[in-house]
Amino acid sequence: MTIVTTSDGAANEDDTSVDDIIAHIAQALELASLEDQRHLQELLVPTLFMNAVVNADLQRMDRLREHLEDVNQRDAMGTTFLHVAACEGALEVVEWLLLNGAVVHVRDAKGFTPLWAAVSCDQTKVCSFPFDRRQVIDLLVQTGAHLMELPTKVGEELVSAAATNNVKRIKSFVRAGADVDQPDTLGRTALHAACITGAKKVVRTLLEFGASTTRTDKTKMTAAMLATAAGHAGIAALCEAQPQ
Incomplete structure (x- = not known):
């Protein structure tokens, strides 16, 4: 089994099942109880999934989906996977998330929606792909999104x-x-x-x-x-x- 570490330090799987990765890390950390392993999965899977979203890796997203507790899960800033995908302008990722239950009206800690992220992301430096966000904006609007900000x-x-x-x-x-x-x-x-x-x-x-x-x-x-x-x-x- 191979564990790959990305540039930001996040663990990544390479032709290895998520269960194997969790078991390997649990063993390394000497986490024997099922409860500890469950907590480890709750922490690790969202990180792996977010990495897949940022890299527009649909195959990894498919593999991780069954282990992800909630596709609308938020981080400490209230940001969801859809916020990030919309900001990136990754149309196929946004489509995947919507088909798998992502909510377009969810707000982050600042009150911003994924549609706002798609519209305003041109002035941020977090976006790694030169995608055209017009199609993402159109798709979000077609699925019921609207500007909910003041x-x-x-x-x-x-x-x-x-x-x-x-x-x-x-x-x-x-x-x-x-x-x-x-x-x-x-x-x-x-x-x-x-x-x-x-x-x-x-x-x-x-x-x-x-x-x-x-x-x-x-x-x-x-x-x-x-x-x-x-x-x-x-x-x-x-x-x-x-x-x-």
């Missing part, structure tokens, strides 16, 4: 994406069902933010999505007014030319 949180993320010229993230949020005119706590929308920073590509994208050019923030300023104040006359003209 509307103002969605607005803040849209405004932040617009201010940083992140067109991809804006498109992901809209794909997930976000209202492109959702304001942040200051009453500003993504279009307001893009007009302030002079992000013409973002402005064009938002206008294509039907963003309102007449909506005002809490200071009673429209997007065009903010663009003019910031010295972006061309962007102000784009907004003013948009039919309402």
Whole structure:
């Protein structure tokens, strides 16, 4: 029997049954009672399964499934396997998890759902695969997922994406069902933010999505007014030319 250790120190099985691995480790740790071995399995199997999810190893997931107590099991941060697979953008893994009972509405400790993970993961560094998350977003939405986070949180993320010229993230949020005119706590929308920073590509994208050019923030300023104040006359003209 061979036990392989991954770069992060997690145990991995190589042509060896999970039962054999658990028995081998239990023997090495001198765990004689069945209760101790059961606790060992409860600790080890989720780690092995998470490693398979991160590496998009469907065969290992199949082998581990019968030993996994709950496919919706959470870690200390409330993160499920579906959160991780959605963040990775691994479509086949997401499909496998959904077919095996993964719940799309489960929230992590911060209140975020797997759909949020798929939408927002483009700004994290944990994702190891260059997968296209559009298909994952579509699949989650088709299976009943929707953005369950606070509307103002969605607005803040849209405004932040617009201010940083992140067109991809804006498109992901809209794909997930976000209202492109959702304001942040200051009453500003993504279009307001893009007009302030002079992000013409973002402005064009938002206008294509039907963003309102007449909506005002809490200071009673429209997007065009903010663009003019910031010295972006061309962007102000784009907004003013948009039919309402």
